[in-house]
Amino acid sequence: MAELLKISDLHVAFPTDDGLVRAVDGVSLTLNEGETVAIVGESGSGKTVSGLSVMGLHKKGAAQLSGSIVLKDGDRNIDIVTATDEEIRLLRGRAVAMIFQDPMSSLHPYYRVGNQLAEGYLVHNPGQKKEARQRAIEMLDLVGISEPAQRADEYPHQFSGGMRQRVMIAMALMNSPRILIADEPTTALDVTVQAQILILLASLQKEFNMGILLITHDLGVVAQVADRVSVMYGGRIVEQGSADDVFYKPKAPYTLGLLKSVPRISTHGSDRLKAIPGQPPSLINLPTGCAFAPRCEFASHAAGDICANDRPELLGTNPNHLSRCHVDEAVRDKLFVTELKEVRS
């Protein structure tokens, strides 16, 4: 499996009047072809910022980037952090594409759907208007829109929510990109439609052999489609591993908290649903110690005030399953298994 994307020690900060917002603080991850990597976290955890960074969609000046985001474009490797605006622009939509959470607001209300699709093709294939139109209709057909030739001439408001997201997907795939960043692709949709979109994405992934970077807060979605998962909290990855490992053997207290808060049909009574107490940290004044420490029920298991004073590193006995926590890993394994059993019983 060829590596398509390698993010190493990515930092993204936004200077504001109140201080520097450290939205992404040392994130590293890789994405291979045919693979789905999920970034999971609450809003404000830095997952969307990471995704936009890969697209190079942060404004120079507005955002300070460091580290590297190396993208594979054919035989070349390009680092988004150091590339010029024009280099990045030529990658967008062609080597890497993105679909967004809200398909209504993400489509231009004043242009016909077919033209919006064709534009993505024309940008990278100047002058080929006929081909662009044909491609747009093909793609609409591919994402399951019936009578694509007619519907290409309609405006976004004439499509339903699920259909619009299909249009967005079709638009992203106009140039057969190798990497697709899907930022909360199903959040705004009905549950039944969500499943259809996920199935569609999976089938398209196979067809195009794409690597998908799935950004979501929805663990249910992650469980269905992700191969590997990175859990983010306060701009950092707190746990990283295969989807199975993260779901069944969580190692970070935050991941455990997330898993416990997923509502389940089998649970009886609201007492089983446990929200994580407290608020996510401010990204301007991150605690010196573990960012999760103030909300962590396991902090007492660590030595002294270490959770409050020192930042834990991303470590693990299994090199493919890493986590940040000062509590001894063996202790955590034991504690977490009991907690999980309780939830999943």
Place this chain on the structure above:
Amino acid sequence: MSNVSALRRAVVISAASALAISAVMVSGATSASAAVTPKTGGILTFLEHTPRLDHYDPSRIYTGRDLAFMNSFTTRTLVAYNPVPGAAGASLVPDLATNTGIPSNAAKTWKFTLRPGSTFEDGKKITCEDVQYGVSRVFATDVITDGPGYLQVWLDIPKDKDGNSVFKGPYKKDAAGLAAFHKAVSCSADHRTITFNLNKSVADFNYLGTYGVISPVQAKLDTGDKYDLKPQATGPYKIAENSKTQLKLVRNSKWNKASDPVRTPYPDEVIIMFGYDEEVIDQIILGDTIPTAVNFGEPLSTNNDKFFTNSTFKNRRMNNPDPYARYIAFNVKAMPCIEIRQAMYYSRNAKALLDYAGGTTYAGSFATGVISPLLATDYAPTKVVGPGSADFIPEGNIPKAKALMETAKTKCPADYKKATETGIKIDVRQSVALNDTIPIDTAAYARAGIKVVFNPISSGYYPTVMNPDKQSDLSASGWGADWANASTVIPELFATFGGFNLSQNSGDPAYKAFEDGVKQAMLTTDRAKQATMWKALDVEAMKNFWVLPTIFGKAQFVWGSQVAGVFFWVPQGNPAFGKMWVNN
């Protein structure tokens, strides 16, 4: 001066007052014109603030400046003022007529004989019948509005039960009325001599002959109200364009010099450009942007110093007395207590207000009555008010005012209470200057314990204050004589039959005797004797404090570097427009 601009009055000075005039005259650019030969050609341009003149129809013009302008260029009248500098300018000279009018029957009958060879702009010969028709039009008071109303009063035409003339003008078919009119205004068989029969002696009737109300109009070209837009010219110029932006006069090819002893046309075209902002007009003259331009109005008072203290403009400016006497009329019915009226006069700060308006340099001098010094025959300081009177102090005579109020306290307690507690209400025309003058006035009257409130009227000032029901206790006003006889001042302002009586003085105990005096003076044909009577009546009116006289005004004129031949035309109170010429 804004209050005066609405007055539709011209002023004249009689030839008899030559010496007096030269004493009053302020130097202008008068001397240069005599030495240089006037040039012919070019375009003379007047810049005007208002969007048009009120009227062009000769029967409807009453504003002194507009009358002087139109009569200089387009409209010939029976007689005219001689357009020369100095006192000689006030003498009457024949215009359409061959003489200045021949009175008979104790000045109850006046005859004028027309000069041969005068024509309208369409070439038609001017006959007596044209003048007769022109005169008949002023009786159509619902169509021909705004002109002087003397003819309706003086012509010997029977009146109906309401006191109106039985003749209603030429537009209504009424043979009886027309016959009555033709008896009063008749033409000789040779169509050259017109005779006016008056219902009383009017010694100065021929001065009315300088107004367009006695001028020829062709019946078949009369369009009633619309004749105002383009009247037929009889002078050396005719109206080529009368639009929203300009009045353009061009040479009238049918006019011939031989028939017109008064006019000497110089420019090819005369144009009034309308609607320019006053500041813009001043800047145009200051910068000499249009060297052939004349400010048709006065410069803004804020620009006066720029023109009158800089020698660059020494041949391009004039600063003259204007024909108006300003005053504040007491509503005697509302303020019957003479002591309070006197106290207001004595407590007013005349100096502060004159200084505010521009001082003696630009604004004028303290008034001594309602007869202007420009009316030299009839003028004399009354010695009752203003300079020359015993108790006059420009800043106000407070001890005197206080003493008068003390008298009023016991003599007329109700009026005293009103003056000190409720407040006396003064009508004034709305203007930005009020922001400054009201505090000056309020403080001045307060020194004598008098409380005043002001009633600024933003629109229709005279129609409002002329209405006895709407007039407050005092109303600011101004008046200029129609010609060189106080017969157009004293009766107009103070008699109940006058046209501009703001005093409501008919109930005053002194009124009856005063009215008798007025009537007597009007019948007096001996001019010197009459003048003495007017002077006495001016004194009488002042003694009764029917008005509070304020200032005799001044007016400024400025023009561009290529305009020449400008001099002050005394009888019209304006430059002699027809004598201006353009260099280059």
Place this chain on the structure above:
Amino acid sequence: MLNFVSRRVFFAIVTLLVVSAVVFAIFSLLPFDPAALTCGQHCTDQIIAANRIKLGFDKPLYIQYFLFLGGIFLGRSYGTGSAAFSCPAPSFGYSYNENACVTDLLREALPVTVSLALGALIIWLIVGVSLGIIAARFKNKWPDRVGSVFVLLGTSLPTFVTGLALLIWVTIKWKLVPLSLIGYTPITENPYKFFQFFILPWITLAIAYAALYTRFTRAAVLETLGEDYIRTARAKGVKERTVLFKHTMRAVFAPIITLAGLDFAGLIGGAIITETIFNLPGLGRLTLRSTYEFDLPIVLSTTILAAAVVIIMNLVIDMLYAVLDPRVRI
């Protein structure tokens, strides 16, 4: 669509009737006798009474109003005997101050005001929208700051100050634009003189409006640039210039057109100050003067005309919106 238009036209007519009735009532109920204002100081009661009958002020108010309305369709006659004349349909009455049929006055004044408003509109749209785009594009950098100074000056300086300053400095002192002595020249007659005559009035009006449009465009562009569909365009690899001028401006266009339409309509009735300073014989000056003189037929007609323009402009904008915004269907 047809149903929409006919419905709107019907309401437009009703609105105009209401506006005209209200204006008519306001001026008729003012404590001034319009007949007394028609003659000078030697007015007798008989003259006033005669004028009242001549002008039709003796009739009940509703009859006067219907006579006015009737004149629009049938024309009206005035005066009696040999002084009689008529104003043919569409007649908005006769002004004794101007000695003219109001319709003729409107016919003369309207082209001037439309020329003024249209020229100014073009200038301020070009300048205001461009500056707004530049300010948004270079947000918080020097072009934006220069733009904000312009906005501050343009919105705070009254038209009579900028107009007078332009006239005095540009024309009179520097003599860059010749002072037009002949006044207004129709564009059909002499385009060069037409431009010469209108250039300063256009600039005067345009400065004030351009400032508003700079501010409006800047805000609208910045808001639109933050829209999701702009991010989508960028994600497609669309050039930044295309993002700004195509995707962003397409969305900003519709509200600007709306605003421009309403401002244009407003100017038809209300460019009074500019018309006064530059001596333009347009509707604003006509309205101002006739208001001062209580010239009811003119005030009534210009007010109704101004209202009609606003109503028609609203209708046009609504129909235009259906073309501009695919989401709007009528």
